[in-house]
Amino acid sequence: MPTLPRIEEYTDELTAIRRDLHAHPEIGFEETRTSGIVADKLKSWGIEVHTGIGKTGVIGVLEGKREGRTIGLRADMDALPMDEETNLPWRSKTPGKFHGCGHDGHTTMLLGAARYLAETRDFAGKAVFIFQPAEEGLGGARAMLAEGLFERFPCDEIYGLHNNPLAGPNEIGVKPGPAMAGSTFFDIVVKGVGSHGAMPHHSRDPIVAVTSLVQSLQSIVSRNVPAIKPAVLSVTQIHSGSAYNVVPDRATIGGTIRYFDDEVKDLILRRVREACEGCAKLFDVEVEADLRDTFTVLMNDADLTEAYLDAARDIVGEANVSTKNDLVMGSEDFADMLKAVPGAYCTIGHAGDVPVHNPAFVLDDGILPVGASLMARIVEKRLPL
Secondary structure (H helix, E strand, O other): OOOOOOHHHHHHHHHHHHHHHHHOOOOOOHHHHHHHHHHHHHHHHOEEEEEOOOOOOEEEEEEEEEEEEEEEEEEOOEOOOOOOOOOOOOOOOOOOEOOOOHHHHHHHHHHHHHHHHHHHOOOEEEEEEEEEEEOOOOOOHHHHHHHOOOOOOOOOOEEEEEEEEEOOOEEEEOOEEEEEEEEEEEEEEEEOOOOOOOOHHOOOOOHHHHHHHHHHHOHHHHHHOOOOOEEEEEEEEEEEEEOEEEEEEEEEEEEEEEOOHEEEEEHHHHHHHHHHHHHHHHOOOOOEEEEEEEEEEEEHHHHHHHHHHHHHHHHHHHHHEEEOOOOEOOOHHHHHHHHOEEEEEEEOOOOOOOOOOOOOOOHHHHHHHHHHOOOOHHHHHHOOO
């Protein structure tokens, strides 16, 4: 079975929706226009709609031809706080906001699947369409879960997907078990004493302290974590000072920690705190560390991974489907939903070679009917009449 013919028929409409969403990006928990479009589309197709879940999240509920189990399908809606540099006719109209990760495409794919399933209802049970806000590090999945997502809309299984410009067009891959890293974000403030730049002996220089702290942090993984257990600590921000002749009184750093093992996470966090305590004593400064558990390790259920791959074979053929073995150090908050309900998360390759989160990233609209067909097909296969 190729891409579902009915979905193929409205590919142009899906492309128009995606490009409209792309031109009007909204970042996490601000997706009011996007969620309004999603809700209106679902209602127009006769799907039961619930809004305001996790602030701007939208849920659609569709009954099949007979009673049965329930499958959840999830897409993220938020853009990134960055500028776009593509110069496409449908490029972002909002400075500093850009669908640089393709969530506009994910939203459109799920809309395509919802429309098809509403027209055919060729399944026994219920489909729940989950349009999630704020995936990009702001806790959108956790916000929906905190508001009773699966208590209000119980699901037996749940599936999600992500575009992948670094894979071949229409290549679908899933890794069973741990697939994407958990993540802790951190901000550390070093408070010292400022002085004239010509008289640093009057200061307790936070810049000297914080640069030493950065070196200590960068050695934590290499000298504490077993080499066979993947982990990354990256300091990605450093801020201090405002003049050439002033030693400032504070400096800040921020960054991310990635891991696949809770014991490794706990070890790294303990060593970060100890490094901060040591820095404070060594340089006679105050050090405040804010360590925030942001993403859970994404775990794909082994059996449901195979079910997802089986559905993918129907859409793109055996040659374009694979079980992945490599761990991905990037994170994804769909992991929190998978912690509550078993399921699987796949990637779909498309044309282009610019990675996501790059200002020149371009989503290939050719994968819209592929993703829509895959999500529709998993419902039909897992909820057969």
